[in-house]
Amino acid sequence: MAAVRQPRRFLNVPYGAWHARELPAPDPLLTRTDPGTPCGEYLRRFWQPVAFVRELGDVPRRIRIMGEDLVVFRDRSGRVGLLQLHCTHRGTSLEFGIPQERGIRCCYHGWVFDVDGRILETPGEPSDSTLRQRLCQGAYPTHEFCGLVFAYMGPPEHRPVFPMYDTFDVPGLRLHPAARFELPCNWLQVKDNAMDPVHTSFLHALSSGYHFTEAFGALAELEWQETPYGMIYIATRRVGDFVWVRVCDFMAPNVHQFTREIEQAIAERIGARPVVIRWAVPVDDTRTVNFELAQIDPAWGLTAEQIARPGFGQSPDRAYEERQRHPGDYDAQSSQRTIAVHDLEHLAATDRGVIMLRKIVRDGVRAVESGETPRGVVMKPGDTVTTYCQDTVLRVPPTSSSEDDRAQLRQTGRRVVAGEYRAP
Ligand code: FES
Ligand SMILES: [Fe+2]
Numbered sequence: 001m002a003a004v005r006q007p008r009r010f011l012n013v014p015y016g017a018w019h020a021r022e023l024p025a026p027d028p029l030l031t032r033t034d035p036g037t038p039c040g041e042y043l044r045r046f047w048q049p050v051a052f053v054r055e056l057g058d059v060p061r062r063i064r065i066m067g068e069d070l071v072v073f074r075d076r077s078g079r080v081g082l083l084q085l086h087c088t089h090r091g092t093s094l095e096f097g098i099p100q101e102r103g104i105r106c107c108y109h110g111w112v113f114d115v116d117g118r119i120l121e122t123p124g125e126p127s128d129s130t131l132r133q134r135l136c137q138g139a140y141p142t143h144e145f146c147g148l149v150f151a152y153m154g155p156p157e158h159r160p161v162f163p164m165y166d167t168f169d170v171p172g173l174r175l176h177p178a179a180r181f182e183l184p185c186n187w188l189q190v191k192d193n194a195m196d197p198v199h200t201s202f203l204h205a206l207s208s209g210y211h212f213t214e215a216f217g218a219l220a221e222l223e224w225q226e227t228p229y230g231m232i233y234i235a236t237r238r239v240g241d242f243v244w245v246r247v248c249d250f251m252a253p254n255v256h257q258f259t260r261e262i263e264q265a266i267a268e269r270i271g272a273r274p275v276v277i278r279w280a281v282p283v284d285d286t287r288t289v290n291f292e293l294a295q296i297d298p299a300w301g302l303t304a305e306q307i308a309r310p311g312f313g314q315s316p317d318r319a320y321e322e323r324q325r326h327p328g329d330y331d332a333q334s335s336q337r338t339i340a341v342h343d344l345e346h347l348a349a350t351d352r353g354v355i356m357l358r359k360i361v362r363d364g365v366r367a368v369e370s371g372e373t374p375r376g377v378v379m380k381p382g383d384t385v386t387t388y389c390q391d392t393v394l395r396v397p398p399t400s401s402s403e404d405d406r407a408q409l410r411q412t413g414r415r416v417v418a419g420e421y422r423a424p
Pocket of ligand 1: 087088089090091092106107108109110111
């Protein structure tokens with residue numbers, strides 16, 4: 001376990017704001033993601049979602065990912081291209097380009113670029129011009145999966161295989177493209193939230209009003225464990241005669257998955273996996289876009305539009321005063337400053353998951369810097385990544401002492417993760 005970082009100043013006098021006005025800089029190692037920054041190069045070693053397929057119409061789409069301006073488009077033969085935004089000829093934005101049978105034509109002088117950046121035509125140039133054999137537009141490889149377009153923006157020689165999480169295929173459920181929503185803050189504080197389960201009892205129940213089920217209002221016994229791909233949290237709650245174990249995964253560097261917030265803990269259930277898988281991708285250092293895939297039970301009868309809607313409080317779609325009265329994740333995360341300042345935090349016992357997550361990211365950044373492969377990169381084709389995310393509810397009557405009960409809860413959580421309970 002990493003040592004708790006000591007805050008720069010531990011203010012311990014009342015009416016002490018005058019002593020605590022200093023605003024240190026955010027940690028550049030973990031929060032800067034532009035090309036060439038240590039964390040930016042780390043994040044680029046993984047496939048990152050950049051757009052939903054549903055967002056690709058018959059005109060190109062301008063996007064910004066980790067400080068890079070890009071254009072994503074589908075050509076008329078159905079292939080997806082991700083090119084640097086500005087035409088290599090004289091810089092016109094390819095958001096005004098015209099998708100062709102093969103590639104995209106720049107509007108200004110008609111040069112045509114294939115999805116891999118090769119120049120196919122330079123129509124205004126002399127017929128003996130060899131420019132197109134000698135020059136390329138910058139392009140990144142893409143991969144379509146379940147209605148999402150992923151890109152690999154790292155060094156070509158380190159391109160990993162696309163990671164197949166075991167939760168992409170869950171019996172009885174169907175994986176769908178789901179929500180996209182943007183937060184006006186740094187990517188890391190968005191991801192910190194993934195391993196901060198205590199907030200599900202407060203932000204989502206006790207302090208903001210119940211956003212989901214009442215079961216979230218029960219305080220959980222919390223544990224965190226490392227995994228080959230990142231880490232998990234185990235949140236185990238007593239709800240009457242039942243014990244509800246909720247396990248969520250963090251897959252380095254910026255993915256997490258959680259169970260849809262529908263568990264009421266009123267009946268036994270083993271290993272239910274109605275997961276939502278969420279990537280938090282930096283637009284730049286002060287904006288983050290979340291892309292989700294979700295496992296949906298066909299019996300819920302949800303339309304594609306309902307599935308694509310962000311969950312309660314994930315986006316700024318409510319009036320300001322309503323958000324003040326019932327704040328959600330969007331409000332909690334984006335108000336930790338535009339880029340959260342770690343030197344001003346006072347991390348406590350329930351922040352152990354946040355500390356572990358940041359250590360995984362820091363270790364990954366260092367690994368890439370020293371030429372090693374960071375944790376979570378999948379290099380072997382055909383490998384499936386085993387994850388733990390689930391809701392398990394067991395009938396376990398309470399013990400007589402609350403201390404014994406808490407120990408029993410922790411033990412039950414560990415046993416669920418160890419796979420000791422099987423569905424009948
Ligand atoms: S600027 Fe694109 S073809 Fe000239
Ligand atoms: Fe939350």
